[in-house]
Amino acid sequence: xxxxxxxxxxxxxxxxxxxxxxxxxxxxxxxxxxxxxxxxxxxxxxxxxxxxxxxxxxxxxxxxxxxxxxxxxxxxxxxxxxxxxxxxxxxxxxxxxxxxxxxxxxxxxxxxxxxxxxxxxxxxxxxxxxxxxxxxxxxxxxxxxxxxxxxxxxxxxxxxxxxxxxxxxxxxxxxxxxxxxxxxxxxxxxxxxxxxxxxxxxxxxxxxxxxxxxxxxxxxxxxxxxxxxxxxxxxxxxxxxxxxxxxxxxxxxxxxxxxxxxxxxxxxxxxxxxxxxxxxxxxxxxxxxxxxxxxxxxxxxxxxxxxxxxxxxxxxxxxxxxxxxxxxxxxxxxxxxxxxxxxxxxxxxxxxxxxxxxxxxxxxxxxxxxxxxxxxxxxxxxxxxxxxxxxxxxxxxxxxxxxxxxxxxxxxxxxxxxxxxxxxxxxxxxxxxxxxxxxxxxxxxxxxxxxxxxxxxxxxxxxxxxxxxxxxxxxxxxxxxxxxxxxxxx
Numbered sequence: 001x002x003x004x005x006x007x008x009x010x011x012x013x014x015x016x017x018x019x020x021x022x023x024x025x026x027x028x029x030x031x032x033x034x035x036x037x038x039x040x041x042x043x044x045x046x047x048x049x050x051x052x053x054x055x056x057x058x059x060x061x062x063x064x065x066x067x068x069x070x071x072x073x074x075x076x077x078x079x080x081x082x083x084x085x086x087x088x089x090x091x092x093x094x095x096x097x098x099x100x101x102x103x104x105x106x107x108x109x110x111x112x113x114x115x116x117x118x119x120x121x122x123x124x125x126x127x128x129x130x131x132x133x134x135x136x137x138x139x140x141x142x143x144x145x146x147x148x149x150x151x152x153x154x155x156x157x158x159x160x161x162x163x164x165x166x167x168x169x170x171x172x173x174x175x176x177x178x179x180x181x182x183x184x185x186x187x188x189x190x191x192x193x194x195x196x197x198x199x200x201x202x203x204x205x206x207x208x209x210x211x212x213x214x215x216x217x218x219x220x221x222x223x224x225x226x227x228x229x230x231x232x233x234x235x236x237x238x239x240x241x242x243x244x245x246x247x248x249x250x251x252x253x254x255x256x257x258x259x260x261x262x263x264x265x266x267x268x269x270x271x272x273x274x275x276x277x278x279x280x281x282x283x284x285x286x287x288x289x290x291x292x293x294x295x296x297x298x299x300x301x302x303x304x305x306x307x308x309x310x311x312x313x314x315x316x317x318x319x320x321x322x323x324x325x326x327x328x329x330x331x332x333x334x335x336x337x338x339x340x341x342x343x344x345x346x347x348x349x350x351x352x353x354x355x356x357x358x359x360x361x362x363x364x365x366x367x368x369x370x371x372x373x374x375x376x377x378x379x380x381x382x383x384x385x386x387x388x389x390x391x392x393x394x395x396x397x398x399x400x401x402x403x404x405x406x407x408x409x410x411x412x413x414x415x416x417x418x419x420x421x422x423x424x425x426x427x428x429x430x431x432x433x434x435x436x437x438x439x440x441x442x443x444x445x446x447x448x449x450x451x452x453x454x455x456x457x458x459x460x461x462x463x464x465x466x467x468x469x470x471x472x473x474x475x476x477x478x479x480x481x482x483x484x485x486x487x488x489x490x
Contacts, residue, residue, distance in 0.1 A: 057116030061102075064120060069105035069290070072123045078103060080281030081121065084136045088143060091210040097147060101139075107288050109225055113142035127285050127439050127486075128228055130472045132274035133208065133217035140204035141218070145196070147203070201254070202261050209265035214273050219258035220472070228469050231462070279484050283441040287488050288459060289320050291436055296320050298461050304431040306339065308399065310423040313415065333405045333415045342398040348376035348391050351398055357389060358382055371424050381407065388416040392423060399423070435490040439470075444483045453479065458489045 065071060085101050099117045104110075107124040114120075119142050121135070129135050201218065209215035265271075289295050294303030296318050302309045312318050316329035324338040342351060349365050359382040368375050373392050380387040386409070390401040401423070403416035437459045444453070454467035468477070470486045479485060 054116030057100075057114040057118035060114050061118055064114070064118075065102070065104070068108070068110075068120070068122060072103045072105035072286070074103075074285070077123075077126065077281050077285060080132070080278060081126070081135065081139075083277075084132055085119075085139060087211040087213075088136060088140050088207055091207050092143060092147060097143075099143065099146070105286075105290065109228060111138045111142050113145045115146070117146055119143060119146070123285055125225075126282055127287055128224060128470065129221060129278070129282075130224070130273075130275065130486075131214075131217065132278040133213040133271065134221040134224075134273075135278065136208050136211070136213045137204060137215075137218035137221055140207040141200045142204075143207070144200035144203035198254070198257060201258055205258060205261040206265070209262070209271060212271055214271035215262035215265040216259065216268055216271075217273065219255045219262065222255050222258060224469070224472050231465060231469055276484070279441045279486075282439055282486075285439045287437045287439050289436070293320055294325070295434060295436065295459070296325075297434075297459055301325050301337070302426070302430075302434050304426060304434050306397075307426045307431055308394070308423065309426055309430075310337070310419055313418050316415075327419065329411075329415060331405065331409055331411050333403070333409070333411050335415065335419050336402045336404075337400065337419075339397055339399045342393060342396060344396075348374055348393055348398065352376050352378050352389060352391060357387075357402075359387070360389075370420060373425075386412055388412055390416065390420045392420075394425060437488050437490060440487050440489050441484055442487055444479045444481055444485060446481050448479070448481075450479055453485060453487060456487050456489060460488070 081101060081103060085099060089097075089099065097117050099119050102118070102120050103126070104120055104122045106122040108122050109125045109128055111119070111121040111125055119139060121139060125138065126135065129138075205215050205218050208217065292305065294301060294306065299314065299316065299318060300309060300311045301318060301320065312327040312335065313329060316327045316333075316335075318325065318327040320326075324336055327335040327337075340356075342348075346354075347367070349367050352365050353360070353362055357378070357380050359380040361379050361381070364377075364379040366377050368377060370390070370392050373394050375390060375392045377391075378389045380389060384407050385404050386407050388401075388403045390403075392399045392401075401416065401420050403412060403419070405412035405415070442453070450467065450473070451464065454464040457463040457467055460466050467473075467485075467487065470488070471479075473479075
């Protein structure tokens with residue numbers, strides 16, 4: 001949860017709002033050597049004005065940054081990605097196309113392209129990949145969309161000029177309905193047809209093989225992304241529309257077709273993965289939440305900047321976004337936590353009645369205290385759902401817990417009380433102690449096993465599962481002395 005925001009109406013359901021900002025991109029040339037962060041970034045102001053396609057991409061660029069957390073700045077990482085893109089441009093079907101690559105500061109696993117050569121890859125995707133060939137496969141796929149003009153083909157000719165306007169209204173619309181529409185997937189940044197996706201696969205794999213990378217990386221990474229999506233799946237807590245597989249499903253048929261394209265280039269083992277250079281590039285990469293959003297540590301949510309923390313029950317899964325924290329548990333129970341400004345002189349009971357809760361039963365509004373802090377509680381209902389509302393006042397702010405369960409459920413109050421009773425303020429020492437998680441590349445030493453390495457993972461209760469996913473280890477797979485592996489730690 002990034003910040004305390006102004007009040008909005010909560011309707012029947014749980015919504016996460018994820019809007020950040022930032023602006024910078026990379027201008028990548030043809031040469032493989034000396035590629036790196038541009039000293040003169042491409043912006044919406046200096047894109048060629050008479051290039052219609054570039055203009056569409058340029059107009060959407062700042063909205064993409066707003067949706068995906070802005071640009072992730074790391075010169076070492078940028079140089080690694082720039083080197084990959086530089087190689088791919090050498091075999092591009094349109095050698096005159098200029099590509100503008102932006103690494104997005106988002107934990108989502110995604111990459112996509114816009115008309116005019118705007119290509120985006122999230123730090124989350126780079127953290128999941130295991131070598132340069134896998135990154136090349138994803139970017140080559142997106143470059144294929146650009147060179148094939150898929151971004152234009154997916155719209156009727158007369159609607160092309162309206163693409164940017166629609167993104168503006170859907171991404172930056174300040175009203176709750178517009179934001180919910182985005183997070184329900186009505187904005188599809190890469191909504192290509194099945195045939196276009198398969199065509200981009202074929203072109204991208206050919207490009208990857210053409211520059212000497214492992215062509216089987218595409219199928220391998222599709223499988224990794226699908227496995228990770230299953231691992232991260234939290235009912236209602238993640239925005240599927242912001243992930244690559246929302247528009248690039250890794251169906252068994254698609255994976256098999258990708259394998260077939262790779263076999264036409266050579267047998268398994270052909271090409272290079274350039275894994276060491278890749279691992280050097282991602283060592284230290286931010287993983288998961290940013291400091292402004294707070295951190296999930298197992299069953300705890302800790303926000304050192306706001307100075308608050310709470311925990312969820314053992315059988316719950318917790319997930320975080322820019323503006324809210326979601327936790328889901330058995331029996332369709334869900335908890336939403338966020339914050340808002342409390343008007344001077346306003347009581348917490350008056351605040352609950354101020355209109356931000358739909359279906360509120362005003363007869364249930366009660367003033368109380370929670371761990372020494374002023375609080376208020378209430379009940380609400382809508383459709384087939386019942387809600388328990390708890391608001392807590394601290395430092396001129398109001399923190400809001402909304403717990404939902406199906407009507408008739410007996411688990412609503414126990415779940416709500418377990419979470420809200422754990423809510424407390426952090427001490428100065430606690431605020432100073434918590435640090436962001438990062439990807440750390442380690443070398444396996446004698447006596448170390450998957451179990452001992454996984455035990456060093458932080459930020460998850462499923463340490464062994466996440467270790468296997470991040471290192472693409474199949475069931476039964478193991479590590480050997482001298483291998484390089486990724487772990488997650490502060």
